[in-house]
Structure formats: C-alpha cells, structure tokens
Amino acid sequence: MSNIFYFTTSLLKKQNNEKEQRFAYLLENYLIINKREGLNLIDRKFDLTSMDCQIKWHYENNIITEMMVYDTKQNQRIVYYQKPEALQDLQNKLNGKAFYRNFKQFYQKLEVIKSHKNVEIMICKNILTEEIVVAKQVKFLKNKHVDSDHNSFVMSEAKIYMKLSYNPHQYLLGAHQIFICDQSVIYIMPHCKGGTLYEYLVQNDLNLPELVTQEMMRKLLIGLNHLHNIGIMHRDIKLDNIMLLRKNDPNSIRIMDFGYSTLINDEMFSYQRCGTPGYIAPEILNMGQYNQLCDIYSLGCVFHALLTGKKLYNTPKSTKASELLQLNRNSITSLSQICNLNALELLQSMIAIVKYRPSASTCLQHSYFEEEQFQIEDLCTQLKQLDFPQLRNPFRS
Structure with a gap:
C-alpha cells in the first residue's frame, strides 16, 4: 500500500443518533476512515478498485450533504457527513479514483x-x-x-x-x-470537439504541414512516455484513438480509449493478441510475450499516416495474423515517398523489429525533433561568419 496521502479530511458518522468524528485518508487505491487521527490503527479500509466498494453522493438543492459508502460484499451502507465544502473537496479528490453510484x-x-x-x-x-x-x-x-x-x-x-x-x-x-x-x-x-486525428487528417486533405506533424508526434511521444513510466501499455494506439479537444487545434491532441490497456508487469495480459489491424506490432501477431514497445510500433503507423496521408499497409478483409505479418514485412516499399530523411529514419526505427525499436524517451531525443532548432542555429552561425564592413555609428560623435 502506498504511503502517499492524496487527501486527508475529517468526517462525521451518524452512530446511534449521535455524530462521531472520523478521519479520512485517501491513498492510492484505498480510502481509510479511522476513529482516531493517524494510521497507526486502521478501522475501515475500502479498496476503491473493487466493485464491492461503491460511493453514492447525496445532494439537496444542488448542495452536497452526504457521502454513502456501500460495501456490497458485507451488505453494509455507511453514511458520512460534513460541511458541503469539505464533502465537495473530498468528491473532487475521489473523482476518477472510485466507483460511484446514481449515474442517472x-x-x-x-x-x-x-x-x-x-x-x-x-x-x-x-x-x-x-x-x-x-x-x-x-x-x-x-x-x-x-x-x-x-x-x-x-x-x-x-x-x-x-x-x-x-x-x-x-x-x-x-x-x-x-x-x-x-x-x-x-x-x-x-467532450472532444475537434474529433479524431483521422478526421483532422481528412479535413486537411491528408496533407499536414511538416511542423504540425512534428509537434503532434512530440506531444504523442511525451504522453506515451508518461504512460509507460507509470507502468501502462496502451495496446491500441491508432488515428481513431487520438482526439483533439478543440476544433482545428492540433495542440489540443490527446491519447484516449484505454479499453485494451494493461499494466506492463501483468503477465496475465502480456500474451493476449489485441489491437487494430494495420497498427498491431509483429510480436503481438506472433503470439509471443511483448512489452510497451508494441505502442511505439503502433504510433509509428500513425506517424506514417501523418507523413504520407496513407496507411502503412492496406489491411485485408481477412485479418489472419500470417497475412498481416506478410504485409508488415512488405511495408518498407511505401516509405520511399517520405522526403524528410530525419522523419524517415525515426519512422523506420519505430516500426523495426522489437529488439531494435527505441523507447518513447529515446524517440524524443531523435534529430527529427531538433530540425527547426538546427536551422535557426545554422542561420545564426552563417550570419556571424559573414564579413560585414565596420560602419560608423551615426548616433555617436
């Protein structure tokens, strides 16, 4: 259990028509509620990742008044009170970290x-x-x-x-x-008003400015690097799982849909064949054990689409693994239309076999992302090397 406190507060519990003070501690995956302050002795420990623990918030006139914690395994309901501001703070901290009731x-x-x-x-x-x-x-x-x-x-x-x-x-x-x-x-x-990256690509006639592609790839790799650093692999990176929060704003790009995601160290899921044909890494198709580098391959397929306006290879109606692997091996022929050599080099490394494939952090260090900077530096260097005549300053006597 993590020792990091994400939130602490005091609550009131109704007990025999009297209100007794309680102390609540939010740790990763757990809500602990004690009679006494501190964690030396634990009275109630709720596993927030379990569907047996569910929370219902009660409102009156749009003001939060109660938090009800249900333990469905023990068939218990515990009601806690506090000032609306304190309960609202607790709800804000629990958002996305616990199962709530009363969606409707x-x-x-x-x-x-x-x-x-x-x-x-x-x-x-x-x-x-x-x-x-x-x-x-x-x-x-x-x-x-x-x-x-x-x-x-x-x-x-x-x-x-x-x-x-x-x-x-x-x-x-x-x-x-x-x-x-x-x-x-x-x-x-x-609500992502900008739609999917595929829709954005179509709206721009499958031809994005190179600086837009470069900046989007930088952001996607930064997001993917964070995902891998916290121990998650996505397993379904594709144009339709990348969204724009705002219309026509590539800077608002987001990776979404974690339906196929799993923890990197969870061996139970690290052999499963999943993903979308046309983006699936070869090691997944081969039914071997794989790791987070499968996401780099999938993002490489996205990169190819951004650079060329085309899929890395057209997926057949039949999605047999053997056919997809053959198409993957032949995909190198479609790379010839990419003129930017740095982009081509990065792309080839991202779709290489897994033992030669770089991590997200290594991809971010590639010279492709330094092109603009180098161009400016080269211009400055050339200007300094020019032999300008020494002119008299007209503002000095």
Missing part, C-alpha cells in the same frame, strides 16, 4: 454517437452544471464462464483509468468520473 441522477443522455458490441459512446449533459460530456458505457456480459475474458478486460480498463487519475497527464484523456450502472461501467470524459 447526475447525467442526462442526449445522443448515442457510437455503439459496438458491448460498448456504447454517448453525449450526455451534467444535470447540475449543464456541462456537455462524453460517456463510455462498457457492459458486463452475463455468461461469466464464456465471457470471462471480456469481463476481465472491463475490470482492467477501470483500474487503468483509476491509475491515470492518480497520475494525470496533459496529453492523455482520462476519466473524470467512473460509475457502476445497470451491470456496466460508465466513464465520464471531456
């Missing part, structure tokens, strides 16, 4: 924008603030024996989003809140 009390569904198998993406409105958000609803499958893989993915995704809430980053799109509702998990995220 806080959000109104406006429109379903995408539905696929057991996942539904909706535009919703926050009833209290009227903010427009996106909600991703992932349903649990009822046949637990047949669909255990799917349900384990659902729980893994929730834990990934919670980890991102403890370790947020400006280029990663995390979940603001997480709800349990109707045998499903619902993630509340910002």
